[in-house]
Amino acid sequence: MKRLVYMDWLRIxxxxxxxxxxxxxxxxxxxxxxxxxxxMAGNFYEAISRWAVPMFVMISGALMLSSKREIILLSFLxxxxxxxxxxxxxxxxxxxxxEVRKDEITFSIADFIKRFAxxxxxxxxxxxxxxxxxxxxxxxxxxLIQHAKRKDIEYFLILWLFTSIFSxxxxxxxxxxxxIELFFVTHYIGxxxxxxxxxxxxxxxxxxxxxxxxxxxxxxxxxxxxxxxxLKIDEPxxxxxxxxxxxxxxxxxxxxxxxxKSTKIGTLKVPWIGxxxxxxxxxIYLIHVFVMQTLYEKFDFVWFDLHPIIGIPYKVLLVxxxxxxxxxxxxxxxxxxxxxx
Numbered sequence: 070m071k072r073l074v075y076m077d078w079l080r081i082x083x084x085x086x087x088x089x090x091x092x093x094x095x096x097x098x099x100x101x102x103x104x105x106x107x108x109m110a111g112n113f114y115e116a117i118s119r120w121a122v123p124m125f126v127m128i129s130g131a132l133m134l135s136s137k138r139e140i141i142l143l144s145f146l147x148x149x150x151x152x153x154x155x156x157x158x159x160x161x162x163x164x165x166x167x168e169v170r171k172d173e174i175t176f177s178i179a180d181f182i183k184r185f186a187x188x189x190x191x192x193x194x195x196x197x198x199x200x201x202x203x204x205x206x207x208x209x210x211x212x213l214i215q216h217a218k219r220k221d222i223e224y225f226l227i228l229w230l231f232t233s234i235f236s237x238x239x240x241x242x243x244x245x246x247x248x249i250e251l252f253f254v255t256h257y258i259g260x261x262x263x264x265x266x267x268x269x270x271x272x273x274x275x276x277x278x279x280x281x282x283x284x285x286x287x288x289x290x291x292x293x294x295x296x297x298x299x300l301k302i303d304e305p306x307x308x309x310x311x312x313x314x315x316x317x318x319x320x321x322x323x324x325x326x327x328x329x330k331s332t333k334i335g336t337l338k339v340p341w342i343g344x345x346x347x348x349x350x351x352x353i354y355l356i357h358v359f360v361m362q363t364l365y366e367k368f369d370f371v372w373f374d375l376h377p378i379i380g381i382p383y384k385v386l387l388v389x390x391x392x393x394x395x396x397x398x399x400x401x402x403x404x405x406x407x408x409x410x
Contacts, residue, residue: 075335076132076282077347079124079326084350085389086121088357089114092384096377097295097306104300110377115311116292117146120322121311122196125263125354126257127326129200133207134265140208149204152410157197159408160355164191167359171366193358203261210258222266229259233314241309253269256314260322267326277331284324287317345393352409353389360391 096102096111168191169176184190186199214222232255236246258317272280291310294317298307309315329335340348346353364372365388375383400406 130261130264131268287320371406
């Protein structure tokens with residue numbers, strides 16, 4: 070398949086956005102915050118970045134489900150799962166060992182196995198468990214996609230919108246949801262298929278404009294509703310509006326994908342540093358939390374206590390730079406390169 074420049078741009082932005090989310094998290098979840106300037110800055114950067122994980126899933130869906138290659142089941146699963154399970158195990162060991170070193174947990178083989186099996190080692194590795202599940206069902210999903218017309222895929226997405234977007238919204242506001250067993254069209258499988266749908270089909274200008282307006286509305290909603298609802302609860306943060314399956318985050322993800330696919334922005338040449346970040350994006354995702362933890366613990370002299378409006382971009386740049394250098398180094402090491410696909 071011809072390399073698509075706009076996919077590189079989306080990977081770059083998604084990698085930066087994921088790091089932004091995790092850098093900002095310490096601000097918006099701080100019990101001592103009073104919802105004034107620092108908290109609002111953290112909320113701004115969180116709100117403008119929450120589309121990141123859906124975007125990674127949409128990119129995977131667009132490329133995996135549109136591929137014309139015939140899937141040989143065992144070969145496909147062996148190849149794809151190796152790229153997920155080997156890094157998942159390796160980084161689970163690394164993060165677990167770091168927690169043991171810090172006396173946060175007590176080491177035992179049984180404890181590691183339990184935590185590894187239940188995704189209870191470090192917060193961001195949940196993505197690998199999720200994407201592994203999507204890869205496992207891809208051979209079956211492609212059979213559906215290959216025989217589906219556009220209206221069939223739209224029907225699939227309508228069901229997903231009902232089960233995973235509208236129902237969550239309904240439960241948040243009125244306290245309950247309609248319990249219909251539609252597990253086949255729930256959670257991240259919807260973003261996976263949505264990526265394919267937006268990638269494969271063209272849309273009239275009026276629909277694209279509606280998507281862009283929806284994206285702006287999604288950001289504004291994320292920012293202001295998070296602030297408004299957080300004031301009402303005892304916790305420092307109401308997280309519903311940050312959730313990947315909230316309607317506002319969905320609108321942002323769709324708008325950004327379409328913006329880069331359908332406008333000249335997505336055809337701009339990626340600078341050399343952007344290419345490096347794009348190629349290292351998965352590795353950056355895996356390693357950036359370790360970099361953040363190490364900087365905070367061992368090198369706090371570079372982890373300046375700046376106002377978040379400046380401090381968050383500075384820390385994101387620092388973490389991404391160090392993570393990218395480490396990823397490139399690891400990928401050149403014969404023994405280690407398998408832990409970063």
